[in-house]
Amino acid sequence: MRTHLLILLLSCLLAAIAPLQAQGADNPELAALYRDDQQARADAANIDWSVVFREDAARRARVLALMREGAMRTAADHHHAAMVFQHGANLEDIRIAHALSTLASTLAPDEISYRWLITASWDRIMTTQLQPQWYGTQFHGSDDGLFLYPVADGAVDDAERARMGVPSLAEAQANVAQMAASMGAPVRAKPPTMEQLRAERRAAGATTP
Template sequence: MHKTIATALLLMALPFVAFATDNAELRALKQADQTDRSDPMLSDKWPDVLQRDAQRRKRVLEILQAGGLTTAWDYYNAALVMQHGRSSDDIRLAHSLSTIAATLDPKHPSAKWLMAASWDRLMLRFKQPQWYGTQSIQDDSGKFVLYTVHPDAVTDADRVALGVPTLAQAQAEADRANTDK
């Protein structure tokens, strides 16, 4: 019953979403989030980044509560900011928002990837094997390693369909991170 109502509401909203414009503030919040993470000296500035992350998440929640998300890009931008949250609730919200983005626009270039990445990040938080192979961690020696992957959860074809690298490609990326140090 609830699924039928939710589907009907989504279908009724689609014509309005098609004419909606992206929220410029959400785009700017996402861009600031990504700019912070592109700094090669990030480790020296991490406390400042975490503080700005918290401010951005707070603002995203205010925009969400005010009904300011209308397009797939709005949901994606909000999800990416929330993905860098410190709590499981932040990451759960990121997963929900990215799922909505991918539902509103199945051809969105990054929403499906973020669905997979947020799911994997939740699994990491709960100390469960990830499914897609999007999360690397540093081991005790400081070496980047692919966080444990559940071997039967999804296939490489499933990963590729979501814009996620195959497991071999993900492992190669983790290995490359070690040579870039």
């Protein structure tokens, strides 16, 4: 991770451990960026991803600018920024999302949606590195259809998933069909193993010009 981003995250940490009464009101621009991020994904079956990816990049750039200005003060501010980075383009973006969501939960430990984003960003860190996810928040798609990304055996149990605001593993598996239908996509009849996914990635790399 680049040095300037580490410095920004350190600044966020210092803000997070300050007295809560000093945090002030939620930043309205960060709230608006979060709403735009969510609205861009509201109609899953009719998304023009080329447009969304471009808009996502612009939102991340603006959030970084607000971070440099010290605009993030509240738990909600950190959560809003984290969600923008959760939809980032690379591993560095997702690591920032995980750090920010952890800070949001530090400021508001009873807010379950903040805990959920900790799990989702962690799972995405793992899947981005071709490792099995822990909580079961990540669904991937291919030409063969949508599937629940492989989950690491024994990494966490359903009690921990419930504490973090995540459905049980059985519920996540049952949700695949519903999610596929909302996206207008089929369900992958036989979900791939990690070994198959790694082989597919190697094959894709071998055929990329």
